[in-house]
Amino acid sequence: MKEFMLTFKLLLKQNLSLGYFKERIKFDKKFRNMLLAMIFVLILCLPSYILLINTVINIFETFQTLYLESLFIVMAIFLSIFLIIFFGMFQIIAYFYFSSDVKLMTPLPINPKYYLISKFFIIYLWELILSLFVILPFFIVYGVYQQLFIYQWVGLAICFLLIPVIPLIIIGVLTVLLMNITNFVKNKDAIRMIGYIIMIGGLLLFQMYIYRNFLPQSPEEQVNVFEKLINNSSYFLDRFSVYYPITKLIDYALNGTALEAFLGVFIFILVSVIFLYLFSLFLERVFVKGYLKEHANPAIKKKKYQPKTYKKRSVSVAIARIDFITLLKVPIYAFNTFGVILILPVMFIIMSISVGGNETTEMLTSFYKNYKIDLWLAIILFLTVTASMIPIAATSFSREGKTNWIMRTLPISSKDHIKGRLLTPVITLLVFNVIMITLTLIFLSKISNNISEDFIYGAISLIISLVLSLPILIINLYVDLKKPLLNWENPQQAVKQNLNVLISLGVGFAYGTILFLSYNFVFKRFLPYQAILIIYFVSGFVLAYYLYRFIKKDFYLNLIDME
Amino acid sequence: MLEIKQLTKRYGSKLAVNNISFSVKPGEIFGFLGPNGAGKTTTIKMIVGLLKPDLGEIMINGINNQLDPLRAKRQFSFVPDNSEIFEKITGYDYLQFICDVYKVPATDREVKLNSLLEKLVLKNDINGYISGYSHGMKQKLLLIGALIANPKILILDEPMVGLDPKAQHTVKELLSEHCLNGNSVFFSTHVLEVAEKVCNRVAIINKGEIITIGSLDEIRKKIGKDESLENIFLELTE
Numbered sequence: 021m022k023e024f025m026l027t028f029k030l031l032l033k034q035n036l037s038l039g040y041f042k043e044r045i046k047f048d049k050k051f052r053n054m055l056l057a058m059i060f061v062l063i064l065c066l067p068s069y070i071l072l073i074n075t076v077i078n079i080f081e082t083f084q085t086l087y088l089e090s091l092f093i094v095m096a097i098f099l100s101i102f103l104i105i106f107f108g109m110f111q112i113i114a115y116f117y118f119s120s121d122v123k124l125m126t127p128l129p130i131n132p133k134y135y136l137i138s139k140f141f142i143i144y145l146w147e148l149i150l151s152l153f154v155i156l157p158f159f160i161v162y163g164v165y166q167q168l169f170i171y172q173w174v175g176l177a178i179c180f181l182l183i184p185v186i187p188l189i190i191i192g193v194l195t196v197l198l199m200n201i202t203n204f205v206k207n208k209d210a211i212r213m214i215g216y217i218i219m220i221g222g223l224l225l226f227q228m229y230i231y232r233n234f235l236p237q238s239p240e241e242q243v244n245v246f247e248k249l250i251n252n253s254s255y256f257l258d259r260f261s262v263y264y265p266i267t268k269l270i271d272y273a274l275n276g277t278a279l280e281a282f283l284g285v286f287i288f289i290l291v292s293v294i295f296l297y298l299f300s301l302f303l304e305r306v307f308v309k310g311y312l313k314e315h316a317n318p319a320i321k322k323k324k325y326q327p328k329t330y331k332k333r334s335v336s337v338a339i340a341r342i343d344f345i346t347l348l349k350v351p352i353y354a355f356n357t358f359g360v361i362l363i364l365p366v367m368f369i370i371m372s373i374s375v376g377g378n379e380t381t382e383m384l385t386s387f388y389k390n391y392k393i394d395l396w397l398a399i400i401l402f403l404t405v406t407a408s409m410i411p412i413a414a415t416s417f418s419r420e421g422k423t424n425w426i427m428r429t430l431p432i433s434s435k436d437h438i439k440g441r442l443l444t445p446v447i448t449l450l451v452f453n454v455i456m457i458t459l460t461l462i463f464l465s466k467i468s469n470n471i472s473e474d475f476i477y478g479a480i481s482l483i484i485s486l487v488l489s490l491p492i493l494i495i496n497l498y499v500d501l502k503k504p505l506l507n508w509e510n511p512q513q514a515v516k517q518n519l520n521v522l523i524s525l526g527v528g529f530a531y532g533t534i535l536f537l538s539y540n541f542v543f544k545r546f547l548p549y550q551a552i553l554i555i556y557f558v559s560g561f562v563l564a565y566y567l568y569r570f571i572k573k574d575f576y577l578n579l580i581d582m583e
Numbered sequence: 584m585l586e587i588k589q590l591t592k593r594y595g596s597k598l599a600v601n602n603i604s605f606s607v608k609p610g611e612i613f614g615f616l617g618p619n620g621a622g623k624t625t626t627i628k629m630i631v632g633l634l635k636p637d638l639g640e641i642m643i644n645g646i647n648n649q650l651d652p653l654r655a656k657r658q659f660s661f662v663p664d665n666s667e668i669f670e671k672i673t674g675y676d677y678l679q680f681i682c683d684v685y686k687v688p689a690t691d692r693e694v695k696l697n698s699l700l701e702k703l704v705l706k707n708d709i710n711g712y713i714s715g716y717s718h719g720m721k722q723k724l725l726l727i728g729a730l731i732a733n734p735k736i737l738i739l740d741e742p743m744v745g746l747d748p749k750a751q752h753t754v755k756e757l758l759s760e761h762c763l764n765g766n767s768v769f770f771s772t773h774v775l776e777v778a779e780k781v782c783n784r785v786a787i788i789n790k791g792e793i794i795t796i797g798s799l800d801e802i803r804k805k806i807g808k809d810e811s812l813e814n815i816f817l818e819l820t821e
Binding site: 334335421422423428430431434577580 | 595632633634635652653654657661663667668676680684685686688692
């Protein structure tokens with residue numbers, strides 16, 4: 021325990037040190053500016069957050085009238101598990117496999133399970149911070165509206181703290197197993213990337229399957245459930261506990277008598293501690309073994325010498341090539357940057373498969389016939405805004421981290437820097453747009469009677485959305501040039517904990533809003549479709565050109581001033 | 584080849600480099616010595632464009648690195664002291680990239696690279712990922728990348744750290760060869776023995792100021808003692 025506390029305190033200081041934070045506020049002007057920018061972004065997000073809380077309240081009030089309070093808590097647990105599946109795996113990879121402190125701790129005379137469990141707790145704290153904003157409102161709304169007793173409030177607080185533990189451990193076990201299994205496989209980075217996507221996709225699909233099975237489908241079933249709900253307010257918690265038994269304990273803690281609540285919380289704590297203990301043993305035996313094998317002998321990564329021809333490339337292509345290889349080879353970068361272009365099409369496919377029946381098809385056919393132009397412009401808007409969700413340009417300099425000296429000292433012109441750094445996101449977007457438009461055309465073939473015309477719409481949308489995305493990419497690149505996050509310990513920080521990514525999202529949504537407003541309130545009323553497309557194409561192009569000239573102007577000054 | 588005039592850099596209230604001036608002549612190997620925190624790396628960072636000087640001028644082969652940074656960068660290659668390098672690419676990819684940036688003719692690449700790779704015994708590892716390289720191998724790779732560009736001036740921050748004795752010997756030879764064609768080498772080091780053997784001239788910096796500059800004989804004359812560089816260094820930096 022002493023060893024655990026020792027390492028936990030150290031890691032806590034390293035990751036969440038208030039003293040270091042205060043010192044940076046005092047002495048580091050760039051950090052102060054970044055903090056101000058972050059506060060500004062948070063203030064901008066505040067209305068959306070208030071809206072989210074209002075939505076949570078509205079959902080609860082609607083559920084209450086239908087005796088569905090228990091479903092509300094199930095939703096909160098579901099959402100919590102979803103967040104852990106989505107974010108937890110990358111936190112595990114970043115903190116366990118890409119963090120330098122494992123290398124520093126391993127030679128120390130400390131049982132590895134203590135510092136590994138300490139690392140787990142740091143990840144848990146990050147997950148908890150996320151839950152504070154997203155999940156806690158559900159619990160508070162439930163507690164206030166259900167007028168819980170004090171002991172139930174205590175139970176609710178403990179349950180909130182414990183909910184992420186077990187799912188995070190499960191994700192941890194799966195991640196470590198995947199990393200160990202793929203340790204000696206050829207092209208292990210690519211295999212791991214596919215593995216993560218399959219694992220996350222599989223877990224999310226499993227969640228969807230449970231949720232669909234769990235809600236009543238037919239009208240008879242609905243009546244049946246409604247009757248049960250009148251007699252048992254915890255009906256949904258009971259049903260969900262078949263899949264996730266911990267739910268029953270949460271049910272006791274929130275809705276039981278004082279004794280039931282005490283027992284529920286006590287057993288929940290006990291189960292969590294047992295899981296943690298078993299996880300620490302697992303880490304000690306499985307993780308350490310795999311980690312040491314992977315890092316002990318660099319020779320395993322060597323490839324046999326084969327003479328190669330040294331081809332000549334343009335500087336911008338050479339920059340883009342290095343960027344692409346790095347993005348593909350670092351799983352955290354790969355998932356965060358290419359994840360969106362893989363997940364969105366998968367979601368689209370799932371949604372389009374679930375649409376069925378003659379009635380729905382007829383309705384969609386009529387809708388498409390009447391709103392064809394609006395729909396294609398919505399697609400252009402969606403594809404354009406997606407440029408802000410792919411954080412390649414927004415982290416172009418940040419991802420270089422401590423190797424930033426290479427690009428900064430080489431004789432690379434501003435033009436080549438910008439072209440090379442934009443080439444990767446542009447190609448990525450091109451691939452994404454082609455996939456999405458192809459899927460859209462396949463879907464439309466079910467409801468449209470003029471597929472050749474749709475194909476032309478698709479091709480035009482592809483070009484316009486790409487041109488309209490360019491200004492977003494250049495702004496994102498400029499933001500990262502001005503304030504890159506270079507001093508990171510693991511690559512997760514360069515992408516996930518980078519304010520520039522958040523700013524990029526803000527820029528994308530603001531840009532999207534302007535495009536939407538200009539279309540809906542101005543262009544749509546006065547101009548034909550063709551003219552609107554030409555305006556968007558030209559304005560996107562001109563804006564991109566002037567932004568390019570702007571960023572090029574002081575590029576070198578910013579490059580020197582980066583640190 | 585390299586001319587530093589009244590260079591000054593301040594970090595908050597701390598004066599890291601205080602009004603230093605010196606020059607490196609063509610064909611010369613110039614050693615930049617000093618204890619930890621003396622201002623060596625800060626000076627080098629300003630020369631290679633990683634830091635902006637508060638005052639002063641840096642001319643590289645007659646080009647001001649503040650006014651025309653791109654042309655200035657074409658005159659030098661730089662190897663830092665930390666061996667931080669892209670980890671997820673192969674050594675081959677890295678050298679390809681450097682050749683592309685310095686526009687090394689395709690016909691020269693194979694011959695020059697093979698010769699450098701053989702001399703520094705890195706040929707068999709060149710197709711492996713850099714993440715699998717030892718510190719010394721990374722250092723060798725960076726040195727090959729710097730030499731392949733055949734720059735007018737090589738700027739090296741602690742180039743011998745992490746190299747085995749054989750590689751150190753090869754590097755010394757390569758640096759001397761590089762200077763035969765009128766090119767120069769500017770490097771910082773803690774290894775005074777290397778500086779003593781290799782450098783035509785040295786400058787010793789302490790607390791941000793140059794305390795002595797010249798060839799070893801000139802320095803000995805200045806202080807009036809026939810001492811080794813190590814003893815001179817210890818005496819001047821105390």
